[in-house]
Amino acid sequence: MTQGRSIRLFLVDGAPNGLLSAEIMNWTGHVLTGPRSKLSELVPRPEVGRTGIYFLVGPDPDNSFRSLVYIGESDDVGKRLKQHNRPEGQGGKDFWEKVCLVTSKDQNLTKAHVKHLESLLIQNARDVARCTLVNGTAHDYINLPEADLADMAFFLEQIRTVLPVLGFDFLRDSTRPASQPKTQPAEPQESPYFVLELPKHNIKARGQEVDGEFFVLQGSLAREEWVGTDRGYKTLFNQLLEDRILIPTDSGLTTFTADQAFSSPSGAAAVISGRSANGRTQWAVEGTGKTYGDWQDEQVSASTGQGLD
Template sequence: MQATTIKLFLVHGNPNGLRTAELSNWSGKAIAAPRTEISELLKRDELASPGVYFLTGVDPKSGDRAIYIGEAENVASRLKGHSSRDFWNSVTVFVSKDENLTKAHIRYLEGVLIGKANDNSSAIVVNSASSGAKLPESDAAEMDVFLQKCLQLLPVLGISDFNEKIDQTSETKELLYCRIRGVMATGKRTANGFIVFEGSQAVLEHRPSATRMRDKREQLLDKGLLQERGDHLIFTKDIEFGSPSTAGSIVRGGNSNGLTCWRNSNGVQLKELETTET
């Protein structure tokens, strides 16, 4: 990405409260707020425009990050309809300052964003599906530029679920391994938690004591992100989890301490490695 200037405005002076974000030389604008300030957000003129929005929070079953991606010709009206959803605690909206987004544009953006979120797998995507929209080639190219600007701003506003994954082949000295009963997974610490790489293995059976992790593993199986291969499971994509412990628990089939079950190629535990680094 190119260097750019971000203009971040804290409406009430609170860095976690209602705020707007803009990039230099870009027609888009982001508005974000916690759920506790939704009434203030809905009063803003920008939300009467077409746009895409993100509801973010925590899945009540698994405790993992959850995200809903939507679009609307009048974002404020659509957000009022989400008051019955209890998982989300913050909302982020993207609109165009020149009012140049059409229904087809925002449907296209929604479809691409849902696809990216599902591919990334770092959060539970609450949406069932999206058909997106086909655009003329020139419009699609314009929306792809708009999308890249949105992706550049999202981490600044606290949404890191679209960040590009780490390349497994880079800095192999930092790779970590989790071994149990003849299976092995490979992973690495990330800024957002811990990534387990495609091709890693996990035990086939849940531990009898597994509760929350049983649900999480079954969700991954339902999505095809974990698949049964003989006497074990295999990761079909890189998957980023919120912590080394969650990653280790998925691999081991039950609650595990990620700081001790992940080790480097010399057998040194992650806990010791982080102590040495500090």
């Protein structure tokens, strides 16, 4: 079973929408984040003048389901942030609304370390594909001793752990974890397989809930076009077509070219159905006919030692 982690969060100015710092037990890294409107309060802080990695995050006007992200490094993050705060025509960047920076409490991060981290983070963000990167081509930087490479690999994993806790999901893995071998106990967050069938349209899809997300599995079928109202998941449906996660088939439907994560079973059901849908009733445990909602109720009751009413 995956071990728990302790993350210490501190509201620097006591406000939930102000500056926020985060630390993980037994990690030398320190994370500080806040809105661009608080930049005048963030820049004077001593940790901001250290060597580190930073993320500029803002909305993507062309895709409401993703963020625009710029990943950078500097031996004086505060100075670099002041440059990015200038108007676009003066070398700044207009798109960002939030900033997140990662430095080291023991100040042992060097310029070589953060250059290496920057290249890894840019490549990781591209592989995960949860955001639109503003960066140009990432340059590989591997000019580090073997021990330092191992330290930076650990540092990277801590960054990927803490950022989603702070609301930054663009580094969180979007692929469905492989199933546990039968000789090992399954992770408690891994669900059975679910199916959704629309016989009228010859549609069948399979899904699984893992780590709080609902994955529609590669090869599942969906409607060819959105037929519901302009509200709901129409934008996401069209975005999946544009990204070629959904591609047309010869039968007049579309198929998923890869496992795709959704925030809820209803979101997944809506994309498959081409209209708003209740995923709690439309998804059923494979081979049983038990709805997702009934299955989830059983899990909650079993965890408290109580039966269903």
